[in-house]
Amino acid sequence: MLKDEILELLKSGRIDYVRVVFVDILGNVRGRSLRRAEFEKVLNERGVEYSESLILLDYRDEPIRSTYADMFAQADLATFSVIPYLERTGRVLSYLTQIDGSPHPLCSRSLLIKGIQKLEEVGLKLQVAFEPTFYLIKFKDSRAVPADEARAFSLEGLMEEQNLLKDLIKNLGSSNIKVQSVNKHYGPGQYEITFSLSDVLEAADSLIFARETIRDTARLYNAYSTFMPKPFRNYPSSSMDIFLKILDKDNNPVGVDANDSKGLGLSKILYNFIAGIIEHLPSIIAIASPTINSYKRFKEVVTPTIMGVGTERHFVLRIPVTYKDYGIIEFRLADPLANPYLLLSSLIFSGIDGIERNLDVEVNQSLGILPTSLREAVKSLDKDTKLKYNLGQEIINTFVELKNKEIEDYEGEITDWEINAYLKSGW
CATH class of the missing domain: 3.30.590.10 (Glutamine synthetase/guanido kinase, catalytic domain)
Known part of the structure; x- marks a missing residue:
């Protein structure tokens, strides 16, 4: 949708909430649901502010390293759509940007544009x-x-x-x-x-x-x-x-x-x-x-x-x-x-x-x-x-770090199969 079309849709009262979402390195969808007025405000600014730690969450939703930096989810209005099974709710995908407005190096959607x-x-x-x-x-x-x-x-x-x-x-x-x-x-x-x-x-x-x-x-x-x-x-x-x-x-x-x-x-x-x-x-x-x-x-x-x-x-x-x-x-x-x-x-x-x-x-x-x-x-x-x-380098090194953490956690688990196979060995 074009920006004018979205604004018209918002003014008509048919949309009360908009989910502004982004996709992290692992492919998970994250975001916020904004009230209509707040979303209109975001459209005229640089996006929805998030902590950069959100892009560093592993499979357990724990950050692999600490960071206090900010990043922004900048809505790509071409992806705006009304969610048909929810009442008066829309959604839009975003690019992740840094404070200076440049593409965030950990934004996989920006990578695909590249x-x-x-x-x-x-x-x-x-x-x-x-x-x-x-x-x-x-x-x-x-x-x-x-x-x-x-x-x-x-x-x-x-x-x-x-x-x-x-x-x-x-x-x-x-x-x-x-x-x-x-x-x-x-x-x-x-x-x-x-x-x-x-x-x-x-x-x-x-x-x-x-x-x-x-x-x-x-x-x-x-x-x-x-x-x-x-x-x-x-x-x-x-x-x-x-x-x-x-x-x-x-x-x-x-x-x-x-x-x-x-x-x-x-x-x-x-x-x-x-x-x-x-x-x-x-x-x-x-x-x-x-x-x-x-x-x-x-x-x-x-x-x-x-x-x-x-x-x-x-x-x-x-x-x-x-x-x-x-x-x-x-x-x-x-x-x-x-x-x-x-x-x-x-x-x-x-x-x-x-x-x-x-x-x-x-x-x-x-x-x-x-x-x-x-x-x-x-x-x-x-x-x-x-x-x-x-x-x-940065996005792949981070992906590798996320996956190695996953592998290490898995290899440290004691599974039911191991208990059943080895607990009574030597008895």
């Missing part, structure tokens, strides 16, 4: 579509269980959750989030949403609002949603496929070549882009699969763990048959919990690195070994000086 500008420098644009899966759960005897028992891709699941899913689709549409389809997925209570291709920043913003909308809509039906990659030991994991389409500055696809000697129908520049991603893939995995739990799903047969590009589903980068003539590639090893701004930035800068260095790639082959744990992935990211430089 990536978009880098694409423009080489004459390219990027369209993206996310396809996250998630579980609807309920609690039984204080234990999380799937909200329904429906089988994979059955109409039964769509029937059981029809009212929730209908409201979800309506709420997403009312929030200007373009939904292509909603499917019952493999696990009981597991569902998948496919979003339509859109410009890269819009796609990332839509995913942030979609996760919020899915969570809130589930709560209205006395259920919960979880984007945890592997919430149940005996049920399939949740993932998030990402479809990428490269265009020139006039919005013409540049990824297709009918005379491709490698047989995938892709252009040289798209192969360069893919080669760059594959070169940095062990590092990207830390951002794409950013939790301890993420690597529990790597053991599943259906998880794509071949480091390469091909037509089969086991490749991390796949050329779907249905999209072959459109030059669309599919990145298949992301979690629905990933920070979309940081992840897309890592894919963009890696792809551009491949273009600038004229890298090539063999198809339908394994081209290396991927990390099998968060510790291995974070170590790869920390050592990737080129990617770290392109994304920004």
